[in-house]
Each structure stands twice: as structure tokens, then as C-alpha cells.
Amino acid sequence: MRKHGGPEVFRITGARQGLAADVRGRERRYVISMTIRTLSVIAAVVLWNVERHVAIVALVLGGALPYIAVVIANAGRERPPTLPSTFVPGPTRPELPTGDAPAGRRTERSPGQS
Template sequence: MRKHGGTEVFRITGARQGLADDVRGRERRYVISMAVRTLSVIAAVLLWNVERHVAVVALVLGALLPYVAVVIANAGREKPPALPSTFVPTATRQELPPAEAPPEARTERSYGQS
């Protein structure tokens, strides 16, 4: 955060997604995985007498997918790719070294001595 003319300037390029959008995305992933699970169980039932090996694979997929879907849905909010700095740094100004005195000003003066 930097004060620029009395107003505060914030950098939000690395801000996380809003909470409502994050929950909506996790719900969408859960519904999609449950739809895949339903399709795999239906495929297992339909293929049981035709191609038993494929039906067993579909049944195992249908049995394991709910656990994976719940773990993914409850994983929490995403992490930002990199934590942005909370303020915009001001430009540093280089300090000039002290000026050299001209040669005539370098003479030693003795005050109060005669």
C-alpha cells in the first residue's frame, strides 16, 4: 500500500478468488465427478455380461470416485501462485556524496590566534 497524494493505492494482481466463486467451483467439480461415477456404475451394470473386465474396472472406478471427489471438494481454497507484496514500493533516491570544497577554501584558518 502506498500513499499517493493522500489516497491509498493497493496492488491486487495476485489476489485470491472470492469465497463464493471458490465454493461454486468446488461444487461444480464435485457434481462433475459424481456424474462420471454414475456413468461408470451404469456402464458396469450394462457391460457385466458382455465384457466383464471392463465392467469390473468401471465398478472399481465408481466405488473409488466418491472418496476422491469429497477429498477434492473439501481441499479448501486455492493458494495464490506467489504471495504478492502488500504495498507498491516507492522509488529509492540515491543520496549524493558531500561536495568537495574548492582548493582556495581548503586553507587552514586559525581563529583567535595571533
């Protein structure tokens, strides 16, 4: 996704992004992972006689990253986004009090009641 200085664009559909954009994103993640792997293997070689513990950690990282990168790259397409909520609740009305009639009001009695 490119950042432009223009106004913010809202997505109003539940459709996924295009296949070309999805493949491009996967390739980008794979290249970044392989770059980190290459740098960690180079760091392991450079640090082997200087700081052996750090070199071993970098070597393990360089050995594990290809597997992780392939799993991430082949994870599949993203899930379709949920649609934005179009329901806007209206203003709430206050409820009438329950119970007895308000003070100061008389209730009418039918004839025959005392």
C-alpha cells in the same frame, strides 16, 4: 472463469478469488466427479454379461470416485497467487577489458624509473 472476447485482464493483486467463486468451483468439480461415477456404474451394469473385465474396472472406478470427489472438494482454498514481477532489468553495459593497457598507448613513467 468465463472466457470473453475482450482484452486480456491481468491480475495485479495477491488476493484470492472470492469465497462464492471458490465454493462454486468446488461444487462444479464434485458434480463432474459424481457424473463420471454414475456413468461408470451404469456402464458396469450394462457390460456385466458382455465384457466382464471392463465392467469390473468400471465398478471399481464407481466405488472409488466418491472418496476421491470428497477429498478434492474439501481440499481447501487455492493458494494466493504470487505478485507479478515489477523489476525490469536495465540494459547491460559492456565491461572494460582487464589487464595491460591497450596496444599503441604509452604509459607515463615517473622520474627515476627506467
